[in-house]
Amino acid sequence: MDLDLMINSFPKLLNATFTTLKLLSLSLIFGLIIGLIFAIMRLSNNKLIGNFSYGFSYVFRGTPLLVQIFIIYFGLGQIEYLRSTFLWTILKEPYWCAIIAFSLNTGAYTSEILRSAFQTIKPGFIEAGKSLGISSKVIFYKIQIPIAIKQSLPAYGNEIILMLKGTSLASTVTLMDLTGVAKYIISTTFKPIEVFIVAGSIYLFLTFLIHNFIKFAEKKMGTN
Amino acid sequence: MELLYFGSKGWGDELFTAFLMTIAVSLTAMFIGILFSIIFTPMKLSKNKIFNFIANSYTTIIRGVPELLVIYLFFFGGSGAVMFVASIFGYNEYIEINAFITGSFAIGIISGAYSTEVFRGAIQSIDVGQFEASKALGFKKYIYFFKVIIPQMLRLAIPNLSNVWQITLKDTSLISVTGLVEIMRQSYIAAGSTRDPLFFYSFAALLYLILTFLSMKILNKLEKNYSRGF
Numbered sequence: 121m122d123l124d125l126m127i128n129s130f131p132k133l134l135n136a137t138f139t140t141l142k143l144l145s146l147s148l149i150f151g152l153i154i155g156l157i158f159a160i161m162r163l164s165n166n167k168l169i170g171n172f173s174y175g176f177s178y179v180f181r182g183t184p185l186l187v188q189i190f191i192i193y194f195g196l197g198q199i200e201y202l203r204s205t206f207l208w209t210i211l212k213e214p215y216w217c218a219i220i221a222f223s224l225n226t227g228a229y230t231s232e233i234l235r236s237a238f239q240t241i242k243p244g245f246i247e248a249g250k251s252l253g254i255s256s257k258v259i260f261y262k263i264q265i266p267i268a269i270k271q272s273l274p275a276y277g278n279e280i281i282l283m284l285k286g287t288s289l290a291s292t293v294t295l296m297d298l299t300g301v302a303k304y305i306i307s308t309t310f311k312p313i314e315v316f317i318v319a320g321s322i323y324l325f326l327t328f329l330i331h332n333f334i335k336f337a338e339k340k341m342g343t344n
Numbered sequence: 345m346e347l348l349y350f351g352s353k354g355w356g357d358e359l360f361t362a363f364l365m366t367i368a369v370s371l372t373a374m375f376i377g378i379l380f381s382i383i384f385t386p387m388k389l390s391k392n393k394i395f396n397f398i399a400n401s402y403t404t405i406i407r408g409v410p411e412l413l414v415i416y417l418f419f420f421g422g423s424g425a426v427m428f429v430a431s432i433f434g435y436n437e438y439i440e441i442n443a444f445i446t447g448s449f450a451i452g453i454i455s456g457a458y459s460t461e462v463f464r465g466a467i468q469s470i471d472v473g474q475f476e477a478s479k480a481l482g483f484k485k486y487i488y489f490f491k492v493i494i495p496q497m498l499r500l501a502i503p504n505l506s507n508v509w510q511i512t513l514k515d516t517s518l519i520s521v522t523g524l525v526e527i528m529r530q531s532y533i534a535a536g537s538t539r540d541p542l543f544f545y546s547f548a549a550l551l552y553l554i555l556t557f558l559s560m561k562i563l564n565k566l567e568k569n570y571s572r573g574f
Contacts (some may be wrong), residue, residue, distance in 0.1 A: 173438030195542035
């Protein structure tokens with residue numbers, strides 16, 4: 121056991137943790153928006169829109185995240201037309217490619233979580249709102265959304281943890297996140313166990329924080 | 345389309361072999377995972393605190409750490425560990441472990457942590473009355489476990505196990521970093537030499553979609569078979 125290496129690599133790994141956290145938080149914010157849009161589309165009465173949303177979530181949940189990143193990072197640059205648009209300034213950066221892939225991926229899972237949350241809302245709540253003469257817009261924002269958020273919290277907490285682990289794939293497109301730096305240190309020192317312990321503990325600590333934060337939020341919102 | 349021709353002109357045969365390799369790695373990893381869960385589930389449910397601690401650390405650590413990091417640990421540490429064990433027995437030559445074995449072991453250990461949780465949950469949700477009734481009827485421990493508990497546990501576990509299978513299948517794409525030629529690695533090679541990454545990675549995505557779709561169909565049948573009478 122090489123304690124010196126563990127102590128020396130800790131600041132480097134901690135520094136990389138910020139990249140991981142930045143990737144995670146940005147993807148979660150975009151993912152939540154995408155998920156909400158697709159969940160609403162899924163529940164719409166228009167069959168075409170519903171099927172499109174189902175197809176989106178099916179494709180993104182049925183393929184590995186690694187393929188999605190590679191298609192976006194290596195694949196999209198091949199389209200000549202894209203290179204001439206302003207989108208290219210975003211797509212040539214591995215950082216944004218990773219965020220786009222993560223957001224779409226977590227968006228697909230989030231849309232499923234939110235859809236099932238919307239579907240399990242008792243019809244009585246909506247009927248009660250209607251009979252009180254509340255407009256359907258207000259019912260949606262003030263009744264359906266808060267209940268759906270409350271019900272989807274435990275599943276969404278799992279999704280955040282899965283996404284935290286997913287950000288490790290950013291290292292495959294040259295980004296130096298926690299896993300990227302850990303791999304770099306391992307491949308230069310050939311001491312995999314020591315580095316694994318340090319990097320793994322940081323990940324476990326983050327998982328622990330997320331887990332407790334979700335528990336706290338559940339308590340605060342009063343799950344039924 | 346000619347990129348997919350079989351033979352020396354296209355990548356069809358290479359991709360087909362890689363497709364079979366992905367299936368082989370996934371099945372091996374799932375099998376190793378189930379072996380691990382057969383060891384760790386009883387430990388998790390036992391009253392012995394040390395066993396409990398070991399099993400809980402296993403599932404918590406593996407489920408909290410990225411798969412890629414676990415794979416790097418095995419990739420870089422695997423042959424070192426085997427050589428260390430071999431040196432105890434007096435063998436000091438360099439040993440290189442096959443990428444297939446390292447990869448399926450790494451994914452198997454990850455998959456095992458998930459299936460352990462599935463089996464634990466399934467056994468815990470069997471009605472206590474079932475255990476008591478078997479004891480009251482004087483069944484031998486061996487018989488009541490295999491004839492009463494296991495069939496009921498499987499009914500509850502199979503839907504979740506099929507989720508574990510889907511996760512395992514998708515995780516095998518990460519083994520490509522170790523150089524094992526499965527779908528991802530083969531697409532990477534093909535994309536590099538033809539300069540057509542969009543086509544090959546999209547085709548890889550399609551192959552994974554076919555795999556997840558087919559396994560869903562098969563597992564749904566299995567699920568129906570095990571929930572007869574419910």
